[in-house]
Amino acid sequence: DVKVTQSSRYLVKRTGEKVFLECVQDMDHENMFWYRQDPGLGLRLIYFSYDVKMKEKGDIPEGYSVSREKKERFSLILESASTNQTSMYLCASSFRPQHFGDGTRLSIL
Amino acid sequence: ELKVEQNPLFLSMQEGKNYTIYCNYSTTSDRLYWYRQDPGKSLESLFVLLSNGAVKQEGRLMASLDTKARLSTLHITAAVHDLSATYFCAVAVQGGSEKLVFGKGTKLTVNP
Numbered sequence: 001d002v003k004v005t006q007s008s009r010y011l012v013k014r015t016g017e018k019v020f021l022e023c024v025q026d027m028d029h030e031n032m033f034w035y036r037q038d039p040g041l042g043l044r045l046i047y048f049s050y051d052v053k054m055k056e057k058g059d060i061p062e063g064y065s066v067s068r069e070k071k072e073r074f075s076l077i078l079e080s081a082s083t084n085q086t087s088m089y090l091c092a093s094s095f096r097p098q099h100f101g102d103g104t105r106l107s108i109l
Numbered sequence: 110e111l112k113v114e115q116n117p118l119f120l121s122m123q124e125g126k127n128y129t130i131y132c133n134y135s136t137t138s139d140r141l142y143w144y145r146q147d148p149g150k151s152l153e154s155l156f157v158l159l160s161n162g163a164v165k166q167e168g169r170l171m172a173s174l175d176t177k178a179r180l181s182t183l184h185i186t187a188a189v190h191d192l193s194a195t196y197f198c199a200v201a202v203q204g205g206s207e208k209l210v211f212g213k214g215t216k217l218t219v220n221p
Contacts, residue, residue: 031206031207033207033208035211040213041213042197042211042212042213042214043152043197043199043211044211045208045209045210048206048207048208050206050207056206058208090151090152092152094207095207096140096157096207097142097144097154097157098142098154098199098207098209099154100151100152100153101151102150102151103151
């Protein structure tokens with residue numbers, strides 16, 4: 001079974017902090033994804049990566065960056081957290097279908 | 110730009126009844142997925158539909174795909190309480206990447 005592990009289930013940070021969300025997969029997948037999920041809006045793609053050091057912007061990349069230094073690990077970075085980034089963040093790795101981690105519920109105060 | 114529309118967004122039904130959730134999408138795609146999400150949990154893959162006319166069944170759920178109409182349906186037969194969850198369809202973006210566009214989800218509540 002594919003396992004996608006997100007480092008934190010719940011996280012509380014302050015406005016202006018730099019926040020790191022980590023995701024690790026154990027299936028040697030090339031593709032990894034970061035989504036945010038908000039009520040009424042479904043899942044929206046922030047960034048994805050199709051190989052080590054390769055990344056592409058998704059639909060809502062503003063205020064975020066990513067890092068993929070190793071194949072199994074994909075990090076989402078909030079450069080300067082703001083309250084409108086309070087959300088559920090989901091990581092996924094793929095090959096068909098995408099397999100999701102348990103999510104990180106992030107609150108920015 | 111690929112857009113995915115699911116309806117209804119909320120569905121309350123009685124145990125034993127049948128119902129269908131619809132997923133329409135706006136541009137050509139060769140793959141469509143259905144996922145289930147329980148409250149506070151992550152997404153679990155239910156079905157992968159790869160070709161026109163594809164039909165997959167698992168228990169009381171059956172998914173089908175009509176690529177010409179750009180429509181997929183998730184049919185629930187004789188609903189039971191355990192099926193209460195949010196169901197998402199996701200459509201693959203054409204062009205060789207593994208990007209998906211998700212519908213907003215259908216929150217299904219099955220009442221005794």
